[in-house]
Each structure stands twice: as structure tokens, then as C-alpha cells.
Amino acid sequence: MELHNHGQSAVAEAHTHDHHHDEHEHHEDGFIRKYIFSEDHKTIAKQFLILGLMWAFMGGAMSVIFRLQLGFPDFNLEWLRPILGTWINETGKLEQEKYLALVTMHGTIMVFFVLTAGLSGTFSNFLIPLQVGARDMASGFMNMLSFWFFFLASVVMFTSLFLETGPASGGWVIYPPLSALPEAVPGSGAGMTYWLISMALFIVSSLLGGINYITTVINMRTKGLSFARLPLTIWAFFLTAIIGLLSFPVLFAAALLLIFDRSMGTSFFLSDIYIGGKALHHQGGSAILFQHLFWFLGHPEVYIVLLPALGITSEIIATNARKPIFGYRAMVGSMIGIGVLSFIVWAHHMFVTGMNPFLGTIFMLLTLIIAVPSAVKAFNYITTLWKGNIIFTPAMLFSIGLVSLFISGGVTGIVLGNNALDIQLHDTYFVVAHFHLVMGSASFFGMMAGVYHWFPKMFGRMMDDKLGYVHFWLTFIGVYLVFFPMHYIGIAGFPRRYYSFSTFDFGKSYADLNMFISAAAIITFSAQALFAFNFVYSIFRGRLAPLNPWDSNTLEWTTPRVPGHGNWPGAIPTVHRWPYDYSKPDADKDGFTDFIPQHIPFSQTPNSNFEHENDLIAKQEGKKNSGDNEHKHH
């Protein structure tokens, strides 16, 4: 094995050297083309990651500010004036309308900019070409555009924070009439316009990206890589992109109609509205219609956020448990099932809008069915871990953490999916706790797992393990301390999006619990500084990464330490087997340890092959012989 590794790295070094030489001859990559307007999928992935992480810190900081308000309503926030300016009023308290703005921005940023662009944008871009064995995406130019549309969307959204009337503040779901009428709340003025422009740009970005991901997976797989041999990461990104392609245009349609209502005086979503005793001219529209359109995207969006995290987890858990993933086909099937179901459950967000209760029951039924594929996935993760030879890398810890959060957040989904129970629980902190665990934290853990796992391939260096462990435990415990108590507050009837509960008597009963949650949130957020330090420090000063640090099977680990544009200096490797040949019996007789990478032909592993794999060799031999004969005839 040692000999093998040594040989491989020597050859790889020779290749990098060759490649380097090439670059010198061609002078193809100037600084701007290489690091800014790059068409290399790996650079674009890093751009998505870094911008996504910057948004993550900003979104997290916002939550700390409004948690201060909720946990410590009498606390003087005067010290935040240098940052927040007039958002802090004369008495040193957060402006009420700006509280709403913070909540809205926190949601928008986290759902779209961090967990859609930062997660899917980063890892789809980085891993699809590397794991399917392609030189780059189907269209490098479209891929570059995808990032720069995201960048523009970010600039517009960021600018909206500095508007005099503040950013959009009608909640991230931007329900009309609140979002449609500038008179309704200050944030519905210019802030909402900026929000809509930003989201339109964002939709263009994710469509450009998604079209590329699907095309690359379908068209550009290397020889031998059938769909049945795709790593589960690729399956997840592929399905995510399809879901995005089908649902984002619907959000675009909804946003378009909202724009017409806001700026041109149509009445798609507005009817019978009086402001200050004066009737508005809008007649005949329906606010519920917007909710239907919005949630037709909004619900699939949950899976756009979560599926990539689940795919990343499948890969990391199998690798670090040194076992084949349990139930590969069931994993693929359940992801397809989740994807299909995600389009027919949207109205469970609308149980209390006055929709027909009979219709509500149908949506309840469909919603609860999602528990089946989700449970299949959860069980498969656990059974993959079962009796595995587990290696607790930080990435593995975050993946196991994801499974934990996915289960504890998913269970409350079954509660909320019942339309009768939802009458009591809707719009309370129970809902907030539910989706922060199952969608927010779980996906965030998937993203962190992905960063720790693929950092060596991205930057050619290792992150520090010990800091990673501390980061994991603080985050894992912190997330539970924040969101577990929130369920109780929700059951007690505390509505979400309220500025303060101190004016009501019932609100005082949970003042201490709210304080506890806020303290936990601040500690959890502070723990992310460890990650930030580890990330930035390791990019420049981390230990040089070995070629295959996790002894993994997938194709990206056959590239040089820092792959150039084109990924493989030589020919693209051919795939001969699925990616989960870990701890295969008798592999040692073939000269392998506990993993056999995807590019190793079965003919090299006669001792460890299963029956049907030997049959495959026989078939291939047959083909080759007939091919040789033909050749001779020519």
C-alpha cells in the first residue's frame, strides 16, 4: 500500500509539473481570469462558499441582535449604535420596525443566500465535475454568470440594509398585502423593491446554475459511470437542481405579479383594503393566491436546501464508517420520493388561511407520507454506522450531528403536518423550532461537514482537527440548547415575529427560558469564530494535504493535490465500480486495504470480487476479444 501511494503521488507530482509548464507556455490565466471572472468550476465553487459564509455570519449576527431583544427586553443596546445607527432609538432599544426587518433579512439571507447559494452552489459546482469525471461544467461561461448574478443579488440585498426606510420587513415569505403596500410598513417601500430585484437576480443565478448541473450530470459522466454508480452526493445535487428548475420559475411568476401590484397598480393579490379610513382602488385580487404561488416554490425550497446536505452526509458517513452505504438504491429512491412529494404538499403552510378543510386533510395525508422516505434515509444512516469502523473526523461528527438534528426536527414535522394540531401550533415558536432544527441546522451541519471534508481538495491543505472538534461540540450542544426549549415556548402559545412579550402577563412566565435561549444563541454564534479562524488560517498555513486524506473512493481524490483547470493532468479516469467498496472482504489479498477506489477495474481485484462482478469481467473480456478481432479484420 505504501508503495502504491508513493508511486501515485510521484506520478501526480510529475503531472502537476507538466501542467505548470503548459500554463507558462500559454499564459492563459491572468489574475482576473483565474480568481475573479473564472470559468473554472472549482474557483466558482470557492467564490460561492466564501460569499455564502460571509452571508452566514451576517445572518447569524442579525439573529443575535433580535435574540438580545427577545431574551433581555430591558437591556440597553446603546453600544450597538455605531453599527446599527438609527435602528437603535433614543431609549437605547431596538426600533420595533427594525426588529421585523432583522427577522425578515435573517430568514431571506439564511434560506436563499446561505443554504441555497452557499451550500448547493458551492458543492454542486465543486463536486459534480470532479466526481463524475468531467473537465469542467457543461458551460463554464453560464456557470460564471451564475455566480455573478448571485453576487449582484447580494449587492442589492446588502444595499437595502442601508435604506432610510430600512430593508424589507414583511417576513421572508413577503405575503401581500403587507408587502404590496408601501403604506403598510416602512420596509414595504424601497426595501421591498430592492428585495424583489435581488430575488429576481437570485432566481436567474440559480436557474443558470441548475441547468448546468443537470446537463453536466446527464451528458458529461466519464466512461463507466452509470447512474447506478453515481455517488449519492451527485444524485442529491442532480435532484436538487431538477427541483429548483421546476420551482424557482413559479416564484418568479409570483414576484412578477407582486411587482405589478406594487408599482403599476394592478390588483392580482389585493382587494377590499382600507388604509386610514380610505378605500384603495384595488379590487378582485386574492392574497391567498400569492401564498399558493409562493409555497409552490417555498416547500420544494426546503428540499433544495436539505437534499445537498443529505447527499454530502451519505458520502461522509460511508467513508468514515468504512462501510458501504446501507441501501444505496433505497437512498436514491427516497430522495426521488422526497423530490416528487415536495411539489404536492405546499398547502400545509396554509392550513389556517381559511382553505377548505377537506383540501387541508388531503394535504395533511400527502405531508405525512414524506415521513416515510425521510425515515428510510434516517435508518439507512444509522445502519451504515452500525458496527462500522468509525473514524471521528470533524466532517464525520457534523454528519452524525445532521442525522441527529434531522430526526429530532423531523419528528415535530409529523406534529405540524396535522391540520388539526396546526390550528394550535401555527405561527408559534414551535414552528420556528421545528424548521430551524430540521432545515436550518441540519443543512448548516451538512454544509460544515462538506467544508471540513473537501477543504483539502479545495485548498490543498488540511483544516485543524482539534479546533474542528471544539467547533462541533459547541455548535451541536448550542443548537440543541437554543431550539429544544423553543418547542415549549411554542406549545405555550408564544407567536413568532413578536417584538416583545413583556406587555402580556402570560409572556412573563417564560421570560427566563427566553433569556436562556438567547444566551445559548450568543454562545453558539461565538463558537463559529473558531471555524472562521480555522478556515482562513488553514487556507494559507494549514498542513499540506495528502492526495487522499480520508481514504475515499470517489474520483476527486485521483486528481493532483491542487487540480488545475481541467482537473486531471492526464486522461480522465474510467469508472469500474460503485463508490462504496469500503472494507470489502478479501480486499487485502488483492493488495488493497479497506477501500477500493472507483477507477480500479474488477480484473485487478480477483479475490475480493463478488460473483456478479466476476460475471462483469467475463462480459467485458468477451467484448474486448470481439473488438480485437474486428480490429484485426480492418
Added chain:
Amino acid sequence: MKVNKLNPPTNNTISQENKGVALSMHPRKFALWLFIVSITMMFAALTSAYIVKFTEGQPLVFDIPIMFWITSVVIIVSSLTMHLAYTAAKKNNTKNIKMFMTITSVLGVIFLVGQWYAWAELVQAGVFFAGSKSAPTGSFIYVFSGVHGIHIISGLVFLLITLRLAFQNKINSEKTSVIEMCATYWHFLDILWIYLFVFLLLNH
């Protein structure tokens, strides 16, 4: 054994690039189809919103502008000429490529102008896009034709790019992929309009 499994990239027996299981369609053409899927989803959303609006409350009853009949014929004819241009390209008949591409582009512009007159007709009939006299069902007609019109503009840009290539003699039986994609997109826009038109005929 150990030597054999060294170093996969240099092993030439395994080095055919991207051949094998991959789909035979060109990635760009495939991407175009995906783009068409996303446009379809947007119009699916808009038309189903219209149905929701139409079936609840009192819908605004209106007549379909006569002009829509004319523009529908225009766009169907433009689809035919587009197809003729494409077959000319396959037969390497450069003169016909140029002629039919030009006719298609002109018909595309006529279609857009026709849509504008249809809007004028709607205003005459008292169906407004916005304002106190408007109703959502009426506004939807403008949205359908307007959003479709914007896509027609994008289609015209594509037509002009192809036309330019045709006049540079860069389209022939060897190089049909651009004109094929252009034809696909233009036929899609045609079918999309016919769908919207029939949809409005059935629900007004």
C-alpha cells in the same frame, strides 16, 4: 499487482474522454431544453393562477381581440419558414437559409407589432392592465402576452444571431447545431403562444 493499479490517468486503455454512457445530445441543446422547461413552469404558474382567479368571484368577461387571431396565424407561418430554413441548412442550400431566416425574423417583428395593436384593442374595449377600472382577469391577458412578448424579443435576438451567421456563410449541412437550437426555441415560443391563445379562448 501493485504496479498495475498505479496511476490511473496514464493508463491509455481507460482514457477515452467522456464517451460511454453519456447522452448523445449536445450539452448546449440539452441546456436549451432545460431552459424551455423553466419557462414552461413559469407560464404554468401564471395560467393556473388565472384559473384560480377566474373560478372564484365574478370574473371580468371580455372578448378576445381579433388581432390575436391574426398574430397567431403570423407566428404559425413564422414557425413554418423557420422549419424551411432549417431543412435548407440540412440540404446545404445557403440561399434559402438566408431567405427563410430573413422572412422568419420579419414575421417575428410583425407578430410583436400585432400584439401591441391587440393591447390597443383591449384598451378600446375597456379591459385595462392597471388602475381602478382594471380587474385581475383582464390584467392577466396583458401579463400573458407581455411576458411572452419579452421571450419573443429574446427569440428575435437569437434569430438575428443565426441570421448573421447565415450571411457569413457559417451555417451549412456540416454546422447545423446553431440553427437547430434556434428553430427549437422559436417553435417553442410559437407553441407557447398557441397554448396561451387557446387557453384564453376557453377561459374568458
